[in-house]
Amino acid sequence: MTAYAIAHLRDVEMCPAIVEYLEKIDATLAPYGGRFLVHGGPVEHIEGAFRGDLIVIEFDDRERAREWYRSPAYQAILPLRTEHATGEAFLIDQVPQPHRATDVLMHALDPR
Template sequence: MTAYAIAALRNTTVPNEEVFGYMERIQSTLDPFGGRFVVHGAQLEEIEGAWPGGVVVISFPDKAAAHGWYDSDAYQELIPLRTRNLEGEVIFVEGVPEGYDPSSTAARMRAEAGRAVS
């Protein structure tokens, strides 16, 4: 199942040579794991609430590939270039399967909530 690495980044307005180097080298760390950018450097449109900075979304064939990329020597070497210059959080999350219907999730959650109350 497709998995995503999502980063919420702050203090992204003043890139420097380390950030440029990170950006120039990151794709080569993603390629062996089938990673590709889905969102990067896009202008945000705040609809509800205030978003504190930028967002990056990278897709992978599955969560194992995402972990393989993040744990790879090549990416571990780049991490300090990002963390010395940008604050933020990074998460991995699996996508939903083809044909996903949120009403089935609601039914499961309703049943679980009913068991918890009983």
Template sequence: MNAYVIAHLRDPEKQHPDVAEYLERIQSTMDPFSGRFVVHGGAVDVREGQWSGSVVMLEFPSVENARDWYESAAYQAIVSLRADHLEGEVIIVEGVEPDHDSAAMGAELRKAL
């Protein structure tokens, strides 16, 4: 099952040479783990709540691949290039199967209530 690394960057417009280097190097750290960008700072259309900043989303074939990438020596060697200059949060989350059924999930929740 696919997994996603999601970063909420609060001030993505902040410019720094370290961030440019991070961007130049990140893909090569993801390649051994079959990672790819799904979202990379596109426009955010806020429909509910408050939001500041941008979103970056990476896709990996599994949670294990995502964790292994994040913890890899190659990524750990560059993560501070971003983290020292861009405030935000980073999470890893497992996706759902292609046949995911939210109605069945709701019915199970209703039974439990």
């Protein structure tokens, strides 16, 4: 099942380390089939407040996403980002298709 690495970054210090991170991240993604779907860009606020940048990277499955994140190549450049930006990062799976909004009720009512 398709999985996504998602990061919400704030307070990014655009410095040489961030430039180096951006120059090197594509090569870390390639062996794992990672593809940028969203990489910052203008946000149209329609509800609430949002500050920072959203990054969404698609992988064929969560295992490939985990392998990428844990890879020596990515771990080597990760401090270039974490030392110059604040935020959250996580992995999440795409919902099985077809999916209806009420499908989440089954898990909310019986979380086993």
